[in-house]
Amino acid sequence: MSVRENADVLVINCGSSSIKYQLLLMDEGRLLAGGLLERIGEGDSRLRHRSRNENGELVEVAREVRARDHREAFGHIAEIMRVSGVLTDGARLSAIGHRVVHGGVTFTRPALVDSEVIEAIRDLIPLAPLHNPANLLGIEVCRESFPQIPQVAVFDTAFHQTMPPWAYRYAVPQDWYHRHRIRRYGFHGSSHRYVADQAARYLNCPLDQLNLITLHLGNGASAAAIAGGKCIDTSMGFTPLEGLVMGTRCGDLDAAVPLHMQRVGNLSVEGVDHALNHDAGLKALAGTNDLREVLLNAESGDEAAKLALDLYGYRIKKYLGAYYAALGKVDAVIFTGGVGENASAVRSLVCSGLDRLGIVIDETANAGSEGAEAVRDIGRSGAAVRLLAIRTNEELQIARETLARVQAPV
Template structure:
């Protein structure tokens, strides 16, 4: 294993779910992809590993898929280990500098990537009540990796950390004080690694220090969120105590009068878990028109489907409202940045969101918007003052960078 003061090395990025493990091996500090993939259906019927490496590099290449025996995460990591060892460019365990773990919720305890210790593990476990579906499986990945690589530095990178720079007037709710003091009820925000990555890449693209920029970043995918970023620091974001707040999403409602849940609980005799399922898994685009695939909605709308048209209109209108609100919160605006599966790949959605925003000094060039030109490109009208960019997000690379900043600051 390389020492932490080495000038380069491999970083393994792990995103561990309840029945899956996503992994990616990157050569740092260049950020070069070496290998990666996902193990799915761990502990279920017919688990599989989907692996891609330099011999089949390129996001468009189909990964190698194989059925495996993986009754638990420990067995799944055995197959990941074998796949990595067989990958061109893997130098063996001695070439690893660190493992970076995605951890969804860091609460108020973590505002930066953190070297994992028993104390940190205890803190992440204590925060599991805020993210019961995410933090426990994240901890499983940490535990198994620490067992397999006991001498290797491991770093927790939190989805919520980037948003910890929000001022109190942005993250507090107008609720009884002891709800915040005793129960931690406040706005945390999510998608932090993505928002940070695209903001930094936008600054590089624009050729300006991020400290001089006022940006609105829009992570639009099945989950969706907006962030207002001033000088590289988040001052507001659309997701709140949970990822349910904010924009309309694939299956999440977004902003909602809280009395609706109380009303429906009463008139439909719903249990709290029913409401949680309905708002998180059966609302959003799916609730409006039966599908959460934007490609499907666009095709249906083009064919005259009014339900799909309404869903798209509502989706775009909510994003447009947040752009206006965040422009006001920032006080000035240099660029709006689209990212995520929808933000990167749906020109029609970008166009509808930006229609009528000339008042803010931004608008789209139709030809630019329809063109695809690399990992970062401009789609705004050149005569307007606010730039509009598309930046392809890379959360794994951001996690690897954050891990390097902890274990090898001189190399990051």
């Protein structure tokens, strides 16, 4: 499929009540426009949009809009992009890339959207009932609005499909695996892949010659072990609930706890599900899911915040050690995501006491200007393992994979 060299790619992340979008000029990797339309169907929808003016500066506008459903929402987005001059009836648009949360084992790479792909994503709804329906709706509406533009589905789970069976299988009855598809899938794949590529460029070494541990730390958090550019293990599992302690998710938990709370706590299945996904994690331990507040409260002597921070860092360190063992040799540990990129105290906590593994943080470099550079080297010079803080860009990664899929031979 022919696509012009200076292609524009629109990236869509469609949620149940919101749409995030970015329009990127691919030859420069530059953001032309982007925004968020939220509270769809709630009567007081709000659109925040940024686009470049004639001087190349990003200018933001915000307005209240009426978006009774996603179709109306996409209409507002298309209108403001046309008014701001970055999109004219799709004429500058080469492809649209859609973030799709769950690709199961069906999708190991981005897929050019057609009726078969749509039905396959629909078949995976039981694995991601809160996300895949909204992702599908975004695809369907964009196909209606831009029928001549190639559409590509990019899956959060695809990067992790290289895991070996001993990493992705659970020790559960065979019928659970074969009939109900119970296994580890992993998420945040676009972020893990993006920072792995960035690390390879920074270290001036081919990705297929590197062993990396990537730590995506934000309100949601996950770790990945990457050998030669391929994921061999990741902390999130059948759902994004497993693994590290997160903002409102519990992370690893004895499987009997939910059953116990149903029996003795009189909680429903829905009640347990809500508690573990929305009322657990840092929120449960420290009263807030904002790690910045946890850090401030811990510095002020709040014991609950101190415990939350210690537990949070300890769980990351355990996974770091486990993945070091799984890889055998580690060239670099990468911190990314809102917390990983900006919380020097967390990076210091995670790396403390790991000198014998060759993981030694340079506290001066670590405490430097947060987020000032796309890649920052925060490890001690000469240490066996490089420590990098890398600003992630999932939208750019989705756009790159979208363009590569559109340009690939049929």
